[in-house]
Amino acid sequence: MFDATTIDIFNTVAKDSLRLSPNWSAASTKATDLSLHQIAPYIGRMKTSMAKSLMLEYTNAGDLVVDPFCGCGVAVLEAAANGRRVVAGDWNPYAVLLTKAKLFPPSSLDAANRRLQATWVMSQRLHSDQDLRKIPTWVRQFFHPETLRTALAFRDACVARGDIFLLACFLGVLHHQRPGFLSYPSSHLVPYLRDRRFPREQYPEMYKERDVLSRMQAKIRRTFKRPVTRYTESRRVLHVDAREFPRLRQISAVITSPPYMNELDYVRDNRLRLWFIDRSLPQGLELKRRDRESEYRALLMSVCSRLASGIKPGGYIILVVGDATRGSGRPGRTDFITRKVFESEPTLQVFGLEQIYSDIIPNIRRSRRECTGTKSETVLIYKKASTKPKAHGSSSAPRK
Ligand SMILES: C[S@@+](CC[C@H](N)C(=O)[O-])C[C@H]1O[C@@H](n2cnc3c(N)ncnc32)[C@H](O)[C@@H]1O
Structure with a gap:
């Protein structure tokens, strides 16, 4: 049966472009996942099976894959283990540490x-x-x-x-x-x-x-129970605010899950591990909760438009967004706002929404299990046009 989020999607996107709960919704894949994924826990992490199937379906070996909100590095570990080149970043020192550990482990x-x-x-x-x-x-x-x-x-x-x-x-x-x-x-x-x-x-x-x-x-x-056999391509992990992410060229896909309208507090919820990293808690990462929607919109707009021009024609921006519920009382706003950003931002209008998936987050992956907060997530797959569309109102005649 469909929840409120799904119905909202049905109302705004053609029915045949929506596939509900593909193979990654199935039972946990922990027993077969690369064991590096379990090096340490991280709130709001991407489902491994989802990361892997997105990677295999939308990118090829040798491609450059970018994740500017990499968290504990689920997507980029799958990318690197499957022969993709990787550039990852996050502003949280714990996230950066875990991602580096996964991408640069000892050889045996x-x-x-x-x-x-x-x-x-x-x-x-x-x-x-x-x-x-x-x-x-x-x-x-x-x-x-x-x-x-x-x-x-x-x-x-x-x-x-x-x-x-x-x-x-x-x-x-x-x-x-x-x-x-x-x-x-x-x-x-x-x-x-x-x-x-x-x-x-x-x-x-x-x-x-x-x-x-x-x-x-x-x-x-x-x-080391199920290690990565071999990394064949380049890997970079940056400690960076996504709004300052390097302007890369020849990106095949940005695959990322941005912070869900401040549903999670990545400092408070990781405080003990963060304290052990440098014996203090990082400053400047506090979440401002004044206007969560406009902060989310501004962050997404700035990061996606910064990376957009470096994406190859036919390349992808794939966003896994949690459906914010806490406080707002309006479930499913995140994917709605995300779609509005892509419709309104000129640099993103060369991207078409190719596919939407909706997925329920099992209790076991939620940081606070029985309370409100993000209960489902939506995967939005945007594809960059293969050739540049003509600018509106432009004429083929040379300018005087
Ligand atoms: C939903 S989590 C990503 C989870 C990740 N996909 C994983 O599998 O672990 C969002 C991440 O965005 C990071 N973040 C939030 N604001 C950021 C910013 N302005 N720049 C860079 N990273 C940011 C948080 O530290 C968090 O790791």
Whole structure:
């Protein structure tokens, strides 16, 4: 049955251009996905099967694929693993770290273990430098003091050695309620302590010191379970505001999911992992919530028109947009606003809407499961005209 969003789409787009829930809506593909995808969690990430099928359907080997809001790099990992050239960017340091770790991993499990060994040795020398009194209380409350001391030393060693892959793996085991993680019982995606659900008196083992090295070894093994066989093409990951994204040429496809009208707060919801990246929270990424619609419109317009001229004739802009519901009370506004941007912005009028897909986000991928917020997403596939249309009112006669 169709939800309100779908009906809205039916009213505005020819019925035969809409396909509902293609193969990516099926059950989780976690058991067959590249295991690098699971290096660490990220809110609002793209469905792997969706990224893969979009990549295979709309791009070819050797093509240049761009994602200016790459998040944890789902789309660009699929692109790089399938022989596409990749330029990715995000303004969130955690997103950039994860994407770099996925695109530039060690060449093998053995190589990763050698790096772990060297980093571990270095971290032991840094152990005595750790002064927990300097660590903010909100961070300390997640860990046994000895686990925290070792974790901080390990983090410092990763940074000193410039080992982004190991730091990403470390952030992947930072917090959860399961035994393979470093924190006291807490949630995995957004950091909340679960001490009421698992009281200390009833679950004393969950509050004991945890061994960092064995958890890192297990994490690395998991990450290499289904590795990328070989990267054959160039990869670049930039820490950049998408509005300043480099003006590239010969782009075959921009495949991205922009922030959903500030439905998610990428600093607050990643705060513990962000703090471990540089021992503070990044400034200047706070979301202004004054006028979410016009901010979303302005961001989209600026980024898409910046990249549009570098897209090859016949190339694509593929946008995965979440349907904003929280606060606005009007579901499905995001894809509507997106379509309006493409209709009104002159630099985007050479793009035709070729296809729309509508997809329900399963609870398991949502950061707050049972409450309001983004429950479905829409995939808008815009294709650039193969030849330049004549400008309106232009004449073939030379100007005087
Ligand atoms: C919906 S998420 C993208 C998720 C991504 N497709 C993935 O699979 O993880 C939107 C991303 O946009 C980033 N972002 C928000 N505003 C940005 C801006 N002005 N410039 C660059 N990145 C931005 C956020 O940090 C977030 O990672």
